[in-house]
Amino acid sequence: MKFETPLLDQLEQGPWPSVVSDIKQEAAHRAANPNGLDYQIPQDCCEDLLGLLELSYKDMETHWKHGGIVGVFGYGGGVIGRYCDQPEMFPGVAHFHTIRVAQPSGKFYSTKFLRQLCDIWDLRGSGLTNMHGSTGDIVLIGTTTPQLEEIFYQLTHEMNNDLGGSGSNLRTPAACMGMSRCEYACYNTQDVCYQLTEDYQDELHRPAFPYKFKFKFDGCPNGCVCAMARSDFAVVGTWRDDIKIDQDAVKAYVGGEFVPNAGAHSGRDWGKFDIQAEVIDRCPTHCMSWDGQKLTIDNANCVRCMHCIDTMPRALHIGDDRGASVLCGAKAPVVDGAQMGSLLVPFVKVEQPYDELKEIIENIWDWWIEEGKNRERLGELMKRASFQKLLEVTNTEAEAFHVKEPRANPYIFFKEDEVPGGFKRDLADYRSRHQR
Amino acid sequence: MAFISSGYNPQKPMEGRITDIGPQKYDSMFPPVIAKNFGKWLYHEILEPGLLMHVAESGDKVYTVRCAGTRTMSITAVREVCDIADKYTDGYVRWTTRNNIEFITESLETAKALKDDLNSRKFAAGSNKFPVGGTGAGISNPVHTQGWLHCHTPATDSTGPVKVVMDTLFDEFKNMRLPAPVRISLACCINMCGAVHCSDIGLVGIHRKPPMIDHKWADKLCEIPLAVAACPMAAVRPTKVDFEGKKVNSIAIKEDRCMYCGNCYTMCPALPIADKEGDGIAIMVGGKVSNRMTFPKFSKVVVAYIPNEPPRWPTLTATVKKIVDTYAANARKYERLGDWAERVGWQDFFKLTGLTFTHHLIDDFRDPAYYTWRQSTQFKF
Numbered sequence: 001m002k003f004e005t006p007l008l009d010q011l012e013q014g015p016w017p018s019v020v021s022d023i024k025q026e027a028a029h030r031a032a033n034p035n036g037l038d039y040q041i042p043q044d045c046c047e048d049l050l051g052l053l054e055l056s057y058k059d060m061e062t063h064w065k066h067g068g069i070v071g072v073f074g075y076g077g078g079v080i081g082r083y084c085d086q087p088e089m090f091p092g093v094a095h096f097h098t099i100r101v102a103q104p105s106g107k108f109y110s111t112k113f114l115r116q117l118c119d120i121w122d123l124r125g126s127g128l129t130n131m132h133g134s135t136g137d138i139v140l141i142g143t144t145t146p147q148l149e150e151i152f153y154q155l156t157h158e159m160n161n162d163l164g165g166s167g168s169n170l171r172t173p174a175a176c177m178g179m180s181r182c183e184y185a186c187y188n189t190q191d192v193c194y195q196l197t198e199d200y201q202d203e204l205h206r207p208a209f210p211y212k213f214k215f216k217f218d219g220c221p222n223g224c225v226c227a228m229a230r231s232d233f234a235v236v237g238t239w240r241d242d243i244k245i246d247q248d249a250v251k252a253y254v255g256g257e258f259v260p261n262a263g264a265h266s267g268r269d270w271g272k273f274d275i276q277a278e279v280i281d282r283c284p285t286h287c288m289s290w291d292g293q294k295l296t297i298d299n300a301n302c303v304r305c306m307h308c309i310d311t312m313p314r315a316l317h318i319g320d321d322r323g324a325s326v327l328c329g330a331k332a333p334v335v336d337g338a339q340m341g342s343l344l345v346p347f348v349k350v351e352q353p354y355d356e357l358k359e360i361i362e363n364i365w366d367w368w369i370e371e372g373k374n375r376e377r378l379g380e381l382m383k384r385a386s387f388q389k390l391l392e393v394t395n396t397e398a399e400a401f402h403v404k405e406p407r408a409n410p411y412i413f414f415k416e417d418e419v420p421g422g423f424k425r426d427l428a429d430y431r432s433r434h435q436r
Numbered sequence: 437m438a439f440i441s442s443g444y445n446p447q448k449p450m451e452g453r454i455t456d457i458g459p460q461k462y463d464s465m466f467p468p469v470i471a472k473n474f475g476k477w478l479y480h481e482i483l484e485p486g487l488l489m490h491v492a493e494s495g496d497k498v499y500t501v502r503c504a505g506t507r508t509m510s511i512t513a514v515r516e517v518c519d520i521a522d523k524y525t526d527g528y529v530r531w532t533t534r535n536n537i538e539f540i541t542e543s544l545e546t547a548k549a550l551k552d553d554l555n556s557r558k559f560a561a562g563s564n565k566f567p568v569g570g571t572g573a574g575i576s577n578p579v580h581t582q583g584w585l586h587c588h589t590p591a592t593d594s595t596g597p598v599k600v601v602m603d604t605l606f607d608e609f610k611n612m613r614l615p616a617p618v619r620i621s622l623a624c625c626i627n628m629c630g631a632v633h634c635s636d637i638g639l640v641g642i643h644r645k646p647p648m649i650d651h652k653w654a655d656k657l658c659e660i661p662l663a664v665a666a667c668p669m670a671a672v673r674p675t676k677v678d679f680e681g682k683k684v685n686s687i688a689i690k691e692d693r694c695m696y697c698g699n700c701y702t703m704c705p706a707l708p709i710a711d712k713e714g715d716g717i718a719i720m721v722g723g724k725v726s727n728r729m730t731f732p733k734f735s736k737v738v739v740a741y742i743p744n745e746p747p748r749w750p751t752l753t754a755t756v757k758k759i760v761d762t763y764a765a766n767a768r769k770y771e772r773l774g775d776w777a778e779r780v781g782w783q784d785f786f787k788l789t790g791l792t793f794t795h796h797l798i799d800d801f802r803d804p805a806y807y808t809w810r811q812s813t814q815f816k817f
Contacts, residue, residue: 010747011596012561014603019506019585019595021559026510038438046510049585056584056593057746060712064588066705073449082586098586102459107531110465111518114529118511118518123440127511131531134579134629141508141586146439153444156454172459176533179475180466181490181498181540188475190462201456221727225533228732229634229725236727261770263482264572267613270769282770284729307729307770313479332628335668335699337801338734340634374665 001027002044003051007058023050026127040124041092041144048092049126049142052084070097070145072152076207078163079148095144096126099151100137100164102197105190105217106177107132113159120154135214136174136225137164162201168211168375170203175217176224183313184306185219186237186322187350193217195354196361209365210372210381220318221306227327228341232378233361234327239319240347242299243308249315250275250295261311279308323349326360328390329379339379342387344394346401360394367393388413467528467540469498485612486568487547499547500540503554503566504577504602504609507535508585508595513565516557520566524550534619535577536570572612575605575760580622581630583641589698590624591641591715597749598622601639604753605760615767615776618760619724626697634723636773637756638735643696645714646689647707651677655685658704663687666699695801716743717752721759722774733774738785740796755791762789783816 001024011020027046030039042048052063068081080098087094101117117138121127126142133139143151155161164172173196176182178189196215197204203213216227219237227234252258253273259266260273275295280288287301288308295315297308309316326348327341348356364378367389372381382390391398416423445451463471473492480490488500505513517537521529524546525539532538541547557565570576578601581587583594601620608614621632622639632638654660660674664687671693677686687707689700696714701707719742723735738759742752759773766788767776777785786793799805 007747009561011599012559012563014599015564015567015606016599016602016609017504017506017565017567018559018561018563018599019508021561021563022506022508022510022513025512025559029510029512038440040437040440053585053593057596060715060744060746061710062584062588062590064584064586066588066701074453074455082588096586104460104465105462107533108462108465108467108470109529109531111521111527111529113460113465114514114518118514121511129509129511129514130507130582131505131509131514131535131537132507134581134631136533141582149444149446149449150440150442153442156457157443157452160457161460162455162457174533175462177530179477180462180470181477181500183477183479183490185475185477194459194462198458201458204458205456223725223727223732226631226634226725228727229723230631259481262480262572264612264617265769266482267485267573267611278769282729305727305729310728311770313481317478332623332626332631332633334627334697334702335666337668337804338628338633340732340734374662 001050002047003054005050005054008050008054020050023128030127035122037123040147040150041126041142045092045096045126045142046128048090049096049128052086052090052093055086055089070148072148072163075163075205077166077169077205080166082142093142096142097145097148099125099140099143099148100133100166100172101140101155102162102164102172103132103136103138105173105175105193105197106180107136108180116159120151120159124151124154135164135171137172163205165204167207168209169205169207169213170200170209171212171214172204173197173215173217174225176219178217178219182219184222184237184309184318186239186318187219187324189217189219189235189237191352192235192350192354192357195352196358199358203365209369211375211377213365213368213378221304222310227330229330230332231330231341232328233364234330234341235324235350235357236327237322237324238304238347239322241319241321243297243302243319244317245295245297246315246317247294250312253312253315258312258314262313279311282307323347326357328364329377329382331377331379335375336380336383339383342382343402344390344396346399363394364390386413465528467526469496469542470540472496473498482572482612485574485610486571487551488571489544496542498540498542499544500538501547501550501554501568502532502536502538502570503568504570505535505537505566506595507577507580508582516565520550520553524553534570534579537566567606567609569610573614573616574610574612575602575608575614575618575620577609578602578620578622579630579632581624583624587624589627589702589709591643591698591710592624592717592744593746594622594624594630596746597639597717597752600748600753601756604757608760614760614764616770616772618763618773620756627702632720633734634725634732635735636721636724637759638720638723639752639756640718640720642716642718642741643698643709643711643714644716644741645709645711646691646694646696647698647701647709649687649689650706650708651679651684651686654687654704654706657706658687660685660687660704663700663704663707666703668697668699669693669695672700712744716741717749718742719752719755719759722772722777724772724774726772729770730772730775735774736782737797738789738791740794758791759789781816
């Protein structure tokens with residue numbers, strides 16, 4: 001290695017996979033160059049990266065400079081410029097840009113695809129990736145500007161794959177694995193994610209929004225892709241009819257033949273499964289009962305929290321009238337504090353060609369593009385302009401499910417046409433009854 | 437190095453250009469058994485930590501072996517994953533939203549052999565490459581950001597703190613003995629690319645000093661109005677200053693209003709904020725995204741600041757361990773960390789964990805702050 005890294009070396013100890021060991025492994029691979037490649041970016045970039053990181057471990061400050069606008073022709077996103085602030089010491093990472101590669105929904109891969117991507121990145125990049133970035137893309141870490149078009153050309157021509165989103169645009173949408181291997185999926189999360197990604201390619205590649213916008217698709221209220229916490233537009237699977245009960249299977253859980261909670265608690269002795277304490281009493285709306293023989297659910301009072309189904313997945317199954325709820329405005333703290341998604345649409349059938357969802361999305365975008373301030377996420381606009389405004393632009397009637405509780409102040413806006421006679425009044429007429 | 441063309445012609449960038457094609461279709465790389473039973477799964481069971489069985493209506497069973505990897509992963513490691521998938525699972529592999537790697541097979545025997553194989557693979561210096569686990573009532577692979585490795589605004593590193601925290605909690609990754617899943621995430625600044633704000637345990641890099649102002653460059657590098665507009669506290673304003681004998685357009689910051697979010701630096705590189713002594717990590721706990729039993733909820737700050745102590749962050753790891761151990765000893769079955777803290781009350785959370793409550797932990801950001809104060813005479817002595 002080019003540099004001594006006594007601090008980083010201490011991160012090679014311990015059982016958890018060591019990133020430092022992995023980067024060293026890549027550095028050794030590049031030094032050995034077993035395939036005789038004519039590396040298109042510095043061969044020792046991984047060694048320089050470790051040197052730079054060691055310096056940050058000493059200085060306790062980052063050594064990456066602010067931004068830099070680079071990209072591929074015609075796109076405003078997908079590439080993030082990155083330059084180190086000690087290029088003389090670490091020339092191999094002087095220019096070290098990030099490329100976001102759009103991932104397949106659910107992240108199922110063939111090794112053929114992955115190997116092809118590795119080959120491109122071996123030749124034209126650092127050999128380092130994120131599998132995956134927080135939003136869901138495959139992230140390729142570290143290449144130079146001249147390689148960007150070449151990588152994009154190979155990705156599109158040889159792999160039939162596009163870049164992901166970055167900047168003030170639609171970010172790469174993400175879905176849970178849904179129907180591909182989960183019995184809780186209330187709709188085809190992967191298909192709607194794929195289809196909307198295709199339909200909104202322009203919004204994804206060419207920034208025209210006030211700030212980022214994220215779609216995430218969770219197949220059920222368990223929320224494995226965190227749609228309600230992380231996406232401006234969250235689609236979360238649900239159903240409208242009854243939970244399906246297999247009474248024999250319920251008895252098998254009670255009798256100890258089936259392991260509760262799909263075995264998730266098997267590492268500790270929690271005692272014998274107690275359906276009353278573990279399921280019936282934990283139901284948030286107390287809509288279940290067990291008489292020793294039969295499990296009964298008052299479905300009208302069920303809020304579909306998933307606890308009973310999660311606990312007895314062989315006995316209880318999601319209903320058949322399936323679709324999703326839509327929640328809007330979730331985001332991380334920047335700028336005005338973290339927000340959770342707020343329920344807008346209680347139930348929508350999520351079926352091709354997804355026109356119903358797209359109409360909601362496009363109404364929201366029209367409003368947000370018009371009214372949103374620079375770097376104002378949808379959630380912040382909702383707070384500034386009101387939830388009522390969101391209802392209005394999406395042609396949604398207010399209903400009690402939209403709130404946890406009604407407002408506790410009487411500072412109520414009425415629309416002029418809600419008040420007889422409107423807001424224009426005759427002062428003279430008023431004064432005829434009231435002296436000044 | 438001789439430049440190798442991909443076929444792209446920079447003189448004619450539009451020639452044969454392919455754009456706007458999106459990702460691979462999601463089902464183009466399905467293992468056949470997944471394609472066959474798509475949308476027809478009946479139930480699942482975690483047979484042992486890191487080994488799941490899914491049963492389809494057709495009677496087909498698939499076994500999934502789940503392992504961790506480094507999220508920041510070399511292509512040498514990805515190629516090793518491919519070799520493993522070629523050997524055991526017909527060349528198919530997937531990643532989860534929490535950066536775990538999953539191999540799916542129809543044979544339990546294959547799954548068990550694969551599990552042993554994955555657990556046996558070590559890096560040269562000894563750490564596990566692909567430890568199997570991350571299922572059920574345990575700790576899964578943390579979601580995290582780039583940190584000092586590749587980000588321009590971090591207040592701490594990412595892969596380093598994640599590594600040392602998971603070294604400390606490795607047994608909980610390998611086992612399923614907690615009251616419920618514990619999701620750990622790390623974001624290296626409050627931008628929260630890792631969206632840690634709804635995690636059972638969220639580690640977030642914070643700054644503690646207002647930005648410096650580089651008067652020489654402010655007007656040259658920045659759109660000053662954007663930096664002003666970026667401040668949620670209205671602490672940033674445009675100003676003219678005397679600099680090297682000249683009046684220059686620059687920026688002024690009201691330091692007593694600044695809570696060091698770094699938004700202005702995001703908009704304006706002439707406002708550097710990173711600082712060796714100022715920066716560190718806040719610990720937030722009790723968030724969740726699932727709707728199970730209780731509503732999704734935000735994580736709450738329970739430790740306002742832990743200094744950066746590279747390379748192994750001993751204060752951080754000890755504090756996280758203490759929180760996890762206290763939760764494990766006190767919470768009821770199925771109770772997430774936040775649900776437990778709410779049931780016993782946050783007063784008792786601090787008592788039981790031994791963490792010190794300080795003024796930093798009382799919310800003072802905008803209206804929601806008021807709703808977190810105690811408007812009752814009900815409290816514990």
